[in-house]
Every structure is written in structure tokens, then in C-alpha cells.
Amino acid sequence: EAGVTQFPSHSVIEKGQTVTLRCDPISGHDNLYWYRRVMGKEIKFLLHFVKESKQDESGMPNNRFLAERTGGTYSTLKVQPAELEDSGVYFCASSQVGTYGYTFGSGTRLTVV
Amino acid sequence: GDSVTQMEGPVTLSEEAFLTINCTYTATGYPSLFWYVQYPGEGLQLLLKATKADDKGSNKGFEATYRKETTSFHLEKGSVQVSDSAVYFCALSPEQAGTALIFGKGTTLSVSS
Numbered sequence: 001e002a003g004v005t006q007f008p009s010h011s012v013i014e015k016g017q018t019v020t021l022r023c024d025p026i027s028g029h030d031n032l033y034w035y036r037r038v039m040g041k042e043i044k045f046l047l048h049f050v051k052e053s054k055q056d057e058s059g060m061p062n063n064r065f066l067a068e069r070t071g072g073t074y075s076t077l078k079v080q081p082a083e084l085e086d087s088g089v090y091f092c093a094s095s096q097v098g099t100y101g102y103t104f105g106s107g108t109r110l111t112v113v
Numbered sequence: 114g115d116s117v118t119q120m121e122g123p124v125t126l127s128e129e130a131f132l133t134i135n136c137t138y139t140a141t142g143y144p145s146l147f148w149y150v151q152y153p154g155e156g157l158q159l160l161l162k163a164t165k166a167d168d169k170g171s172n173k174g175f176e177a178t179y180r181k182e183t184t185s186f187h188l189e190k191g192s193v194q195v196s197d198s199a200v201y202f203c204a205l206s207p208e209q210a211g212t213a214l215i216f217g218k219g220t221t222l223s224v225s226s
Contacts, residue, residue, distance in 0.1 A: 004156075031211050042117075043157075043202060043216035056213065091157060097211055100145050100164065106156035 002026065006092050006105035013112055018080040021108045025074070025094030031055075032075050033095075033102070034067060038088040046090075049075060050097065082112045115140040119203050119217035126193055126224050134188040134220045136177075136203035144205040146170075146179050146186040147214065151200045160188075160201070193224045 005024040013019050025032045034046040046065070047057040051072035060067070064083070069075040079086050089107045120135040138146065148160040148170070161170030166181035175190045186203060203217040 006156075033213055035214075035216075037219075040218070042218040043204075043214075045213040045215070048213050050211075059213075093157075093214075095211065099211070100147075100162065100206055102159070102214060104149070104157035 004092055004094050004103050004105035006090075006108050008108055009106065010109045011111070013082055013110070015084055015112055016081045018078065019082055019110060021077045021079075021090050021092075021110070023075045023077070023092030023094075023105060025092070026103055028096065029094035029103070030072065030097045031095040032069060033093045034075070034077055035091040035093065036088050037091065037107075038085075043091065046077075079110075082110075084112050086110060087112045115144065115205060115207055115215050117203050117205055117215055117217035119201075119220050121218075122220040122222070124220060124222045126222070128195055128224055128226050129192045130224075132188070132190040132193045132197075132222065134201055134203075134222070136186045136188065136217060138184050138186065138203075138205050140184075140205055140207060142208040143181075144207050146177070147204040147206070148175070148177055148186070148188050149202040149204060149216075151202070151219075153199070157202065193222070195224050195226050198222055198224045 032049040037043045045059040048055045049069045066078045093102045093104045095102045145164040147162045149157045150160045161172040163170040163179035169178045204214045
């Protein structure tokens with residue numbers, strides 16, 4: 001079984017540019033979550049999809065962040081325009097509905113300079 | 114709201130030393146508790162979990178017991194190895210399965226030979 005795949009693994013962009021992160025969950029996992037870890041701090045929840053619907057987006061920091069999950073398969077997280085404080089590691093996780101079996105991807109390390 | 118507090122790192126140990134990483138939580142109801150590990154260059158991996166009070170999760174020589182009376186889930190290992198060097202995250206999932214995880218700040222463990 002393929003795991004959760006994220007790409008790119010690393011991205012370095014300039015302040016003001018746009019970046020799109022992608023997450024491919026495990027096939028059949030309707031739950032998809034985005035998290036972010038800023039250097040040295042806790043991993044913070046950003047949002048939760050159930051299939052293509054946003055179940056909870058209370059963790060999204062501001063309207064520069066846009067997440068989509070068209071067709072309930074892969075998801076993208078776009079940051080536009082990027083700011084220095086957006087730097088960190090963005091993790092994606094997926095799970096089957098009703099279970100605690102969260103599987104995480106390897107993360108995308110975003111550096112905004 | 115719900116939260117997780119972990120001991121601050123880094124933790125530096127010699128091989129075969131005993132490891133304890135403290136984790137306490139604040140939550141309503143009966144959350145499930147997890148330890149995740151991130152090895153260098155890799156994603157988050159589930160190390161162990163416990164879904165109800167007094168449960169003991171164990172894996173790869175690591176153990177943690179869900180103590181509701183002290184709201185704790187301390188991670189222990191009797192004899193660490195160099196290969197255990199990683200960042201360890203304590204996390205909780207509120208009472209309903211599928212709800213997003215809440216993480217602690219992570220504890221970096223460095224084991225030398």
C-alpha cells in the first residue's frame with residue numbers, strides 16, 4: 001500500500017511569491033489533514049477535509065492560504081503571497097473515517113526568504 | 114481548549130541509558146493519546162498509542178501508559194540506542210475518532226555511542 005505522498009519535499013521561494021503544496025493521501029482515506037510546524041514549535045492543525053468538503057478549517061492562519069481537494073482525492077495547499085513567517089514544515093495526513101489510523105507524509109519544508 | 118505539554122529538549126543520552134519523556138495533557142472527555150516519532154529526513158511515524166485509561170501502548174521497546182488521574186502519557190524506554198535519535202511528539206485526539214490531532218512541541222533525543 002502506498003503511503004501519503006507530499007511534494008515538493010523542499011521549496012525555497014521569495015517573499016511575495018506563490019507556492020502550491022500537494023498531498024496524495026492513501027487510497028480510500030476520506031479524511032485528509034494539513035498541519036504545519038514552525039521551527040521549534042508544536043505541530044499545528046491547519047484544516048481537515050472529509051472527501052472534498054472542508055470539515056474544519058479553524059487552523060488556517062489567514063486568507064493567504066487556500067486549500068482544495070477536488071474530487072476528494074489529492075489536496076493542494078496554496079500560499080499566496082508568501083510571507084517570511086510561513087516558513088516551516090507542512091505535513092499532510094490521511095485516515096479512514098471513524099478510525100485513529102492517521103498516516104503522515106514526509107512533509108514539505110517551505111522556506112520563504 | 115485541549116492541549117499537550119511535553120518536556121523541553123533536547124535530551125542527550127548515552128547508549129543503553131534509560132529514557133523518559135514527560136507528556137501531560139488537558140482535554141475534556143476521554144481522548145486517545147499518541148506518540149509520534151520523526152527520524153532525520155523522514156516523516157512522522159506512529160510509535161504507539163492508547164485509546165483508554167490505563168491502556169499501555171508499546172512498540173520497539175518504548176512504552177507509555179495512559180494515566181487519567183494524572184493526565185499523563187510519559188514515554189519510556191529501558192535502553193536507548195543510537196538509532197533512537199529523533200524528534201518525539203506527544204499528541205491527543207479528542208474523543209471522536211477522526212478529529213484532528215493536537216500535538217506537543219516535540220522533544221529532540223540525541224543518543225551517542
